[in-house]
Amino acid sequence: MINKKVNNVQEALKGVKDKMTFMLGGFGLCGIPENAISELVKLNVRDVTCISNNAGVDDFGLGLLLQNKQIKKMISSYVGENDEFERQMLSGELEVELTPQGTLAEKCRAAQAGFPAFYTPAGYGTEVAEGKETREFDGKMYVLEPAFKADFAFVKAWKGDAAGNLVFKGTSRNFNPNMCGAATITVAEVEELVEVGELDPNNIHIPGIFVQRIFEGKDYEKRIEQRTVRQRS
Amino acid sequence: MLDKNGIAKRIAQEVQDGFYVNLGIGIPTLVANYVREDIEVEFQSENGVLGMGPFPFEGDEDADIINAGKQTITTMPGASFFDSATSFSMIRGKHVDLTILGAMEVAENGDIANWKIPGKMVKGMGGAMDLVASAENIIVAMMHSNKHGESKILKQCSLPLTGVGCVTKVVTNLAVLEVKDNAFHLLERAPGVSVEEIKSATEGTLVVNGEIPEMNI
Numbered sequence: 423m424i425n426k427k428v429n430n431v432q433e434a435l436k437g438v439k440d441k442m443t444f445m446l447g448g449f450g451l452c453g454i455p456e457n458a459i460s461e462l463v464k465l466n467v468r469d470v471t472c473i474s475n476n477a478g479v480d481d482f483g484l485g486l487l488l489q490n491k492q493i494k495k496m497i498s499s500y501v502g503e504n505d506e507f508e509r510q511m512l513s514g515e516l517e518v519e520l521t522p523q524g525t526l527a528e529k530c531r532a533a534q535a536g537f538p539a540f541y542t543p544a545g546y547g548t549e550v551a552e553g554k555e556t557r558e559f560d561g562k563m564y565v566l567e568p569a570f571k572a573d574f575a576f577v578k579a580w581k582g583d584a585a586g587n588l589v590f591k592g593t594s595r596n597f598n599p600n601m602c603g604a605a606t607i608t609v610a611e612v613e614e615l616v617e618v619g620e621l622d623p624n625n626i627h628i629p630g631i632f633v634q635r636i637f638e639g640k641d642y643e644k645r646i647e648q649r650t651v652r653q654r655s
Numbered sequence: 656m657l658d659k660n661g662i663a664k665r666i667a668q669e670v671q672d673g674f675y676v677n678l679g680i681g682i683p684t685l686v687a688n689y690v691r692e693d694i695e696v697e698f699q700s701e702n703g704v705l706g707m708g709p710f711p712f713e714g715d716e717d718a719d720i721i722n723a724g725k726q727t728i729t730t731m732p733g734a735s736f737f738d739s740a741t742s743f744s745m746i747r748g749k750h751v752d753l754t755i756l757g758a759m760e761v762a763e764n765g766d767i768a769n770w771k772i773p774g775k776m777v778k779g780m781g782g783a784m785d786l787v788a789s790a791e792n793i794i795v796a797m798m799h800s801n802k803h804g805e806s807k808i809l810k811q812c813s814l815p816l817t818g819v820g821c822v823t824k825v826v827t828n829l830a831v832l833e834v835k836d837n838a839f840h841l842l843e844r845a846p847g848v849s850v851e852e853i854k855s856a857t858e859g860t861l862v863v864n865g866e867i868p869e870m871n872i
Binding site: 449450451452453475498499500501502503508511512518520522523524525526527528530531542543544545546547548549550580590591592593594595596597598599600627644645646647648649650651652653654 | 700701702703704709710711712713715716717718719720721722723724725726727728736737738739740742743746747770774776777778779780781782783784785788789815816817818819820
């Protein structure tokens with residue numbers, strides 16, 4: 423067993439610097455690497471590029487880095503929940519690359535899987551395709567999209583072990599597995615770090631080879647963005 | 656004239672037995688409430704769940720189980736969770752049978768705009784561009800006019816496009832329209848709405864063939 427375990431978030435984020443590109447898992451506030459984000463705020467790294475489907479809300483998730491003006495460029499598919507984001511973008515302080523959600527996921531997966539680029543129909547004929555190579559296959563037009571390149575991927579899983587194996591829960595899985603192994607260093611934080619051998623090899627979502635560092639996170643808030651319920655009749 | 660629930664009710668009639676359906680945010684989400692109970696349908700949410708169920712009872716919310724609108728949800732027996740790349744493999748790979756989404760504008764050639772108002776509102780396209788680029792069966796749920804009374808059913812979209820030539824059907828508060836041959840073909844009128852009213856609210860080319868029935872909802 424190759425040991426990927428580090429003792430804490432400080433050790434896990436060793437080597438993080440200004441101007442780096444980070445991938446961060448999560449959909450809305452669901453499945454975000456809360457511990458890594460808090461530490462990035464503490465480290466106060468500046469001018470970073472963040473690849474993440476959303477940009478958090480004003481006072482949680484990536485919104486914390488935005489408030490602190492640490493982000494130079496954001497690559498996301500949907501940013502509607504964050505007023506500070508919209509303000510920084512419309513004023514030109516923040517560079518933004520809006521990317522279709524499926525393309526965003528596939529640009530991560532392509533980096534993980536060793537594909538330099540891929541063709542997708544998403545965005546053809548829209549401003550997303552401007553300046554990009556297009557090509558026809560079987561009568562339909564496609565846009566060439568390159569794989570992402572990133573220095574660190576910060577992902578969050580439900581359970582993991584020292585070998586770096588990961589298991590996700592519910593829809594907090596989202597972009598997290600696609601980002602594993604898609605950056606130079608993948609840092610996984612887990613709610614529960616279990617003994618090696620405890621996870622069933624049949625039910626591992628991400629094999630440890632895609633993970634360089636793993637640690638057990640602390641104090642997860644797991645904030646719900648839209649608490650929606652029905653009445654008991 | 657229909658309200659949002661009425662639009663959802665009419666669209667629910669388009670959902671067939673055995674369909675996998677992706678519902679967008681807003682009116683489309685309401686469609687799930689009106690699907691016939693004697694058919695089997697699975698709802699896909701692009702954040703990574705197939706077999707979405709109703710909202711949870713109070714106290715049963717789970718922060719790790721949400722839909723694409725970030726709302727807490729439940730799952731049905733037989734449901735599955737998956738990553739985002741797999742989710743869009745279902746969409747891009749045309750495994751989803753029906754896509755229902757909202758729009759700011761639709762044009763007579765099937766173009767759709769729903770993600771950006773330059774200089775004003777830029778929320779992003781989310782999964783909409785992937786959905787409209789691949790789905791073969793796209794129904795748009797929308798109001799016929801905006802709050803200033805201007806038609807959203809146009810000759811040409813004025814806002815940045817989400818996709819080109821992709822919309823096949825539009826259900827509004829006034830009408831059911833089929834989009835083909837560079838025109839909106841009027842299929843049904845909303846209860847109490849005349850063909851004349853629909854004509855005057857439609858900027859794009861409207862084709863009216865024979866007697867137009869009233870929706871049955």
